[in-house]
Amino acid sequence: MDKKNYEVAIIGTGFAGLGMAIRLKQSGQHDFVILERASELGGTWRDNSYPGCACDVQSHLYSFSFALNPEWSHVYSPQAEIWQYLQKTAEKFGIMPHIRWNSPLLEASWDEAAKAWQITTPQGDITARVLILGNGPLSEPSLPNIPGLNSFKGKFFHSACWDHDYDLTGKRVGVIGTGASAIQIVPEIQPQVGQLVLFQRTPPWIVPRQDRAIPESHRKLFKRFPLAQRFVRTVIYWQRELLAYGLTRYNPDRSKMFAQLAARHLQRQVADPVLRAKLTPNYAFGCKRILLSDNFYPALTRSNVEVVTERIATIIPDGVTTADGKEFRLDTLVCATGFHATDSPLFGKIKGRGGQILAETWREGMQAYLGSTVAGFPNMFFLIGPNTGLGHSSMILMIESQLNYIVGALRTMKKEGLKAIEVRPDVVASYNEWLQDRLKKTVWNSGCKSWYLDKQGHNTTLWPGFTFSFRRLTRRFKAARYNATL
Secondary structure (H helix, E strand, O other): OOOOEEEEEEEOOOHHHHHHHHHHHHOOOOOEEEEOOOOOOOOHHHHOOOOOOEOOOOOOOOOOOOOOOOOOOEOOOEHHHHHHHHHHHHHHOOOHHHEEOOOOOOEEEEEOOOOEEEEEEOOEEEEEEEEEEOOOOOOOEOOOOOOOHHHOOOEEEEHHHOOOOOOOOOOEEEEEOOOOOHHHHHHHHOOOOOEEEEEOOOOOOEEOOOOOEOOHHHHHHHHHOHHHHHHHHHHHHHHHHHHHHHHHOOOHHHHHHHHHHHHHHHHHHOOOHHHHHHOOOOOOOOOOOOEEOOOHHHHHOOOOEEEEOOOEEEEEOOEEEEOOOOEEEOOEEEEOOOEOOOOOHHHHHEEOHHHOEHHHHOOOOOOOEOOOEOOOOOOEEEOOOOOOEOOOOOHHHHHHHHHHHHHHHHHHHHHHOOOEEEEOHHHHHHHHHHHHHHHOOOHHHOOOOOOOEOOOOOEOOEOOOOHHHHHHHOOOOOHHHEEEEO
């Protein structure tokens, strides 16, 4: 690809990046490039291919509203189907020719004189008037800060970098973490491994998943009558929005009621009172991510599984030592320890006005206006930026709201002949003051420690409301809240 100058550069080819590209084309903008660090598209759904990987939002809602898929095989889509959906959608909307492969972002610097972004990749440098970050918060795996981690001599990998060529049969496997990835991995590998040791720091609240195959008759109906699938999608949407009420308006009594339902699920599946005690959370239902599973608890009751709640003291060459001095000999160590959701390494590669580095700007915590724009970084937009995450529904709903907002911003720039726009600092400050005030009333701020919170204890990841309220806020781009350059 010889072209060096673009109107828009997009980072990433997951739902956010591809959705942005599609909306640009639909709005008549074709002068854009997508920078993808890998040789295939897909983002999170390409990288996370571990055993059992699947979505925890119903399939009919976990797709673009403008590209419904009548062929979903299950209520909750497995990873391979979601990845295939993204590939088909990119091809359908003619996005593939716009992608520059094997092009991770090395640096992006705002050029004040040119009113453009100078972007460096291993494939060469490019210039773009507008930079859109669609890499998302779940793109950089996070490893635990445990002494001796690099000393382990066995097989070691993060759940987002699963080695499918490595045979787990009969192996002594340790899994660190009990989050959304771990509860899908453990039931899948338990029958295969010789011994499985699950190192748990904090147990999650888990509710029944109730997944099932979607009948062929339903798939045919959705294909012939798309409105039928849209009706099902709408029903799921409003069911999910009801969950937001309980999460964003914390009530201890209501939380205890839901906790009792989850506790009954645990009691039905785990008879051993000692194990059950280990798996019972001691924080409010919903404070950490609510997980869905029908087979995680049963897997933990098998004879080749041990749940360890003692803190890991150190990693040794042939295993793990816990704080009580016990050693666990292992052949394999899997870290299901999440991502750099609040401190992505990418932030250190972006330099805004005056050379200010985004990581330094956000040293005390991420802040953006509508999760989309940051003061000091002109013509730069985030997708799934600060405080756009959800604890109750499909992130694609939030992504589509931001897509419309960004297209509105670009349309305004073109109409008014603006070379650059930059959100006003006072707008960002007042918006985030309002956000944090709202977040104080949510279950996520009820006292537990979770990846929703940054190092300062601020919730900089989640949206404290309904998705339709965010859609209303992002419906129109309001130029008065930005400083503009002609």
